[in-house]
Amino acid sequence: MQTIYKDVLIIGAGLAGERAAAEAAGAGLSAVCLSIVPARRSHSAAAMGGMQAALGNSVMGEGDSTDVHFADTVKGSDWGCDQEVARLFADTAPIEMRRLCDWGVPWNRVVPGKSKYFKGGKQFDKEEKEEKRGLITARNFGGTAKWRTCYVSDGTGHSVLYTMDNRCAQLGVEVHDKSEAIALIQDGKTCYGAIARSLRTGELIAYVAKATMVATGGFGKIYKASTNAVICDGGVHGAVLDTGVVPLGNMEAVQFHPTGIVPTDILVTEGCRGDGGTLLDVNEERFMHIYEPDKAELASRDVVARWMTHHMRLGKGVPSPYGEHLWLDIRHLGADHITGKLREVYEICTSFLGVDPIHQLIPVRPTQHYSMGGVRTNKDGAAYGLKGLFSAGEAACWDMHGFNRLGGNSLAETVVAGGIVGGKIVEFLKDYECEIPTAEITRTAAKQQQRIDDMISGKNGNENVYKVREAMQNALDKGAHVFRTEEGLTECVETLQAVLKRARSIGLQTDGYGASPELSAALKIEGQVKLALCVAYGALQRRESRGSHNREDYPARNDRDWLTRTLAYWKNPDDDLPTLEYEDATPSFEMPPGDRGYGKMQIITADSKEES
Amino acid sequence: MGRQLKFKIFRFNPQNPESVPRMEVFSLDETDSMTLFIALNRIREEQDGSLQFEFCCRAGICGSCAMVINGRPGLACHTKTKDLPDEITLTPLPVFELVGDLSVDTGSWFREMYNKVESWVHTDKVFDPNAIEDPMDNAIAEEIYELDRCVECGSCVAACGTARLRDDFMGATALNRLGRFVIDPRDKRTDEQYFEVIGSDEGIFGCMGLLACEDVCPKNLPLMNQLSYLRRKMGVVALKQIFKK
Ligand SMILES: Cc1cc2nc3c(=O)[nH]c(=O)nc-3n(C[C@H](O)[C@H](O)[C@H](O)COP(=O)(O)OP(=O)(O)OC[C@H]3O[C@@H](n4cnc5c(N)ncnc54)[C@H](O)[C@@H]3O)c2cc1C
Ligand code: SF4
Ligand code: FES
Numbered sequence: 001m002q003t004i005y006k007d008v009l010i011i012g013a014g015l016a017g018e019r020a021a022a023e024a025a026g027a028g029l030s031a032v033c034l035s036i037v038p039a040r041r042s043h044s045a046a047a048m049g050g051m052q053a054a055l056g057n058s059v060m061g062e063g064d065s066t067d068v069h070f071a072d073t074v075k076g077s078d079w080g081c082d083q084e085v086a087r088l089f090a091d092t093a094p095i096e097m098r099r100l101c102d103w104g105v106p107w108n109r110v111v112p113g114k115s116k117y118f119k120g121g122k123q124f125d126k127e128e129k130e131e132k133r134g135l136i137t138a139r140n141f142g143g144t145a146k147w148r149t150c151y152v153s154d155g156t157g158h159s160v161l162y163t164m165d166n167r168c169a170q171l172g173v174e175v176h177d178k179s180e181a182i183a184l185i186q187d188g189k190t191c192y193g194a195i196a197r198s199l200r201t202g203e204l205i206a207y208v209a210k211a212t213m214v215a216t217g218g219f220g221k222i223y224k225a226s227t228n229a230v231i232c233d234g235g236v237h238g239a240v241l242d243t244g245v246v247p248l249g250n251m252e253a254v255q256f257h258p259t260g261i262v263p264t265d266i267l268v269t270e271g272c273r274g275d276g277g278t279l280l281d282v283n284e285e286r287f288m289h290i291y292e293p294d295k296a297e298l299a300s301r302d303v304v305a306r307w308m309t310h311h312m313r314l315g316k317g318v319p320s321p322y323g324e325h326l327w328l329d330i331r332h333l334g335a336d337h338i339t340g341k342l343r344e345v346y347e348i349c350t351s352f353l354g355v356d357p358i359h360q361l362i363p364v365r366p367t368q369h370y371s372m373g374g375v376r377t378n379k380d381g382a383a384y385g386l387k388g389l390f391s392a393g394e395a396a397c398w399d400m401h402g403f404n405r406l407g408g409n410s411l412a413e414t415v416v417a418g419g420i421v422g423g424k425i426v427e428f429l430k431d432y433e434c435e436i437p438t439a440e441i442t443r444t445a446a447k448q449q450q451r452i453d454d455m456i457s458g459k460n461g462n463e464n465v466y467k468v469r470e471a472m473q474n475a476l477d478k479g480a481h482v483f484r485t486e487e488g489l490t491e492c493v494e495t496l497q498a499v500l501k502r503a504r505s506i507g508l509q510t511d512g513y514g515a516s517p518e519l520s521a522a523l524k525i526e527g528q529v530k531l532a533l534c535v536a537y538g539a540l541q542r543r544e545s546r547g548s549h550n551r552e553d554y555p556a557r558n559d560r561d562w563l564t565r566t567l568a569y570w571k572n573p574d575d576d577l578p579t580l581e582y583e584d585a586t587p588s589f590e591m592p593p594g595d596r597g598y599g600k601m602q603i604i605t606a607d608s609k610e611e612s
Numbered sequence: 613m614g615r616q617l618k619f620k621i622f623r624f625n626p627q628n629p630e631s632v633p634r635m636e637v638f639s640l641d642e643t644d645s646m647t648l649f650i651a652l653n654r655i656r657e658e659q660d661g662s663l664q665f666e667f668c669c670r671a672g673i674c675g676s677c678a679m680v681i682n683g684r685p686g687l688a689c690h691t692k693t694k695d696l697p698d699e700i701t702l703t704p705l706p707v708f709e710l711v712g713d714l715s716v717d718t719g720s721w722f723r724e725m726y727n728k729v730e731s732w733v734h735t736d737k738v739f740d741p742n743a744i745e746d747p748m749d750n751a752i753a754e755e756i757y758e759l760d761r762c763v764e765c766g767s768c769v770a771a772c773g774t775a776r777l778r779d780d781f782m783g784a785t786a787l788n789r790l791g792r793f794v795i796d797p798r799d800k801r802t803d804e805q806y807f808e809v810i811g812s813d814e815g816i817f818g819c820m821g822l823l824a825c826e827d828v829c830p831k832n833l834p835l836m837n838q839l840s841y842l843r844r845k846m847g848v849v850a851l852k853q854i855f856k857k
Contacts, residue, residue, distance in 0.1 A: 038719035134747025514627025518661035
């Protein structure tokens with residue numbers, strides 16, 4: 001087996017991973033990033049909207065500051081976030097945007113003078129200032145007090161990721177693509193790297209490093225319908241859970257976006273509704289105004305997703321070969337507006353659905369979109385439980401998002417956290433020595449090879465991995481979606497426990513040679529089902545509603561009992577449930593829990609009395 | 613609805629000593645709004661779990677899924693079966709190294725490309741975290757973005773007559789990439805330095821002007837314009853160098 005030695009191993013070459021790699025390489029350390037796909041195809045490239053930073057250059061951002069950004073972020077999180085981390089993030093974001101500017105990102109810039117903008121389908125005027133000419137400008141996003149989202153046309157993630165990968169190439173960071181990490185090398189105290197499987201040849205390769213970072217993005221693909229890329233499958237989260245000592249934080253905090261298209265679950269932007277688009281049911285009638293007389297379609301993401309699901313449950317969904325959905329209607333906005341300001345939506349509808357949104361309705365439904373939970377770290381990005389293991393980006397629960405992340409905050413988080421955690425890794429390695437754990441490397445590699453051999457020979461059974469995966473996805477889509485109840489979650493957990501048994505008896509249907517996709521899927525399925533159980537069981541235990549976690553049977557936010565973060569451990573590999581522990585949501589309060597100012601909800605305050 | 617589709621798919625797994633290159637046929641019933649992403653995944657999950665292909669974003673954004681679809685390179689996730697005849701032939705992109713079936717290694721090819729054109733901003737400015745950003749005209753930023761939109765899918769390379777004849781030809785995507793830095797005021801390279809990179813038959817003077825690249829580009833990049841702009845610019849540098857001698 002080939003063994004590769006580096007100072008720093010970064011699993012993931014998206015924005016978070018490459019930003020950290022640039023920091024390490026800039027300090028003279030040797031760094032390698034592993035990635036399933038070439039770095040530039042990482043899912044960060046798919047983010048179109050932009051990234052939040054309180055630069056305040058646009059006239060619509062006047063009066064903005066890192067304090068206002070901090071407050072928006074904490075409210076957005078429904079007070080579930082770590083406020084020290086949110087503060088660190090808000091303060092660093094402007095610097096990172098400017099750094100990206102030096103590295104080559106073609107940010108859109110302030111153009112002085114009068115221009116028009118839309119709000120709620122109506123036109124308004126604004127006038128940009130001469131003295132801000134040519135500085136980084138911003139657009140409007142949900143849940144923010146100011147226009148704060150820096151952007152590059154409709155391809156922010158793409159442009160920023162290409163710039164970051166250019167920077168990494170310049171610094172000599174190696175990116176080994178088509179390399180899939182399948183297990184961590186660790187002894188219960190220290191992490192020494194990972195075992196990866198080559199997606200060119202199928203060989204196992206050991207990557208040995210003094211510091212290892214998990215930057216593998218979200219794990220949306222444990223749900224059936226997700227806006228995430230197909231590689232956002234939580235493979236490495238499974239490997240982290242498998243250590244038994246590193247917890248995953250707040251796995252029940254999953255964001256659903258109201259307008260994923262059906263089929264293929266591609267996201268169409270919130271701008272459609274922002275500009276006056278409406279949602280229709282099977283009778284082609286509007287319904288949001290029945291539930292939310294004030295805001296109707298323009299209520300917040302979690303609220304709209306909630307009512308859409310409710311309406312479909314009443315039998316008002318539109319049946320289709322791809323399951324039920326509702327309609328998004330933007331026809332009345334007119335051809336000019338649709339092919340102009342909503343060009344990207346027009347292109348997605350025409351190329352993927354064969355639907356012309358100028359004349360036809362767009363099939364949509366609430367779709368899994370973002371994983372607030374992940375590898376729990378401290379504010380330096382060091383994972384709980386294992387020395388030498390770090391995490392950043394969507395993969396981590398650092399935790400600035402709590403129970404709901406704001407649009408534009410996650411892309412910004414990747415570069416802010418990547419930079420900070422990369423710097424902390426450099427510090428950590430300054431006087432850190434560890435022995436090369438030859439025995440652990442051999443043991444871990446042999447164990448993985450054995451799993452592969454058993455799956456090929458069918459020693460443990462002959463369950464079909466694709467069927468097992470579908471059973472897991474269906475269970476989550478059904479039981480741990482927008483609405484959650486004791487009954488639904490209990491059933492979901494029981495179903496997943498049965499699925500876990502099947503996931504332990506996978507046998508390949510094909511030969512498993514080389515980069516076999518069936519083997520790739522098989523190697524991670526047990527870990528994925530365990531993640532699914534962390535989501536469902538965490539949601540079952542959390543008897544309150546907070547942010548994206550809506551318990552119909554516990555509709556109030558309960559700051560008295562649940563101002564906490566869930567930590568899910570898988571202590572023994574043969575367990576069929578995670579072990580849950582809890583910690584305070586934040587070590588200190590810069591902003592005490594209060595009303596978010598949107599999405600009306602009951603609140604049980606911290607000082608209220610226990611009911612008898 | 614109701615069509616029975618016949619997929620003829622190139623199969624070969626170089627890692628399996630018994631595998632030989634061949635075409636295999638799969639049948640599927642067509643469903644509403646079916647794309648090649650849906651079709652290929654159904655074939656893998658229902659008929660042959662070993663079928664290799666590349667998808668990532670499945671939204672036409674990441675450039676992973678280019679293949680030759682009924683003779684023409686394009687993004688598979690972006691292709692609706694309803695626009696294709698009953699019989700659909702799929703083969704991997706030529707020029708790139710085959711991984712297996714429809715999957716090719718674009719990562720290595722593009723990494724070599726951006727090392728060759730040194731695809732980054734060349735400057736000796738040191739970042740100052742306390743300073744505000746250097747202003748830039750928004751129109752220039754937008755121009756740079758237009759060229760930055762390439763998703764490195766490889767379609768233009770696969771369709772290019774020159775690239776298929778000589779494997780050292782950089783291809784339209786590389787020239788487009790360099791062009792992105794030529795117009796970026798932050799990059800301090802001179803025309804002479806750019807000429808070093810592309811002023812040869814491997815670069816700008818190898819193009820035979822067949823236009824296939826622009827024709828297949830899923831992002832509709834202005835590749836021909838870009839090529840002739842660089843050719844003119846580099847022609848001037850070439851003349852200067854001849855007279856200097
Ligand atoms: C459609 C869509 C639109 C979005 N738009 C916005 C937006 O406008 N603004 C915003 O702020 N956020 C947005 N987001 C969220 C944001 O894009 C992501 O949270 C962010 O890009 C994640 O970056 P990352 O670096 O953490 O991970 P990613 O970019 O997902 O990178 C993960 C990396 O890990 C690698 N990897 C995964 N598994 C393995 C393995 N087993 N072995 C080796 N490597 C592995 C992958 O190959 C990849 O390189 C959007 C998300 C989606 C789905
Ligand atoms: S220029 Fe167009 S065809 Fe060529 S790699 Fe880029 S996106 Fe693909
Ligand atoms: S899968 Fe990303 S472009 Fe097709």
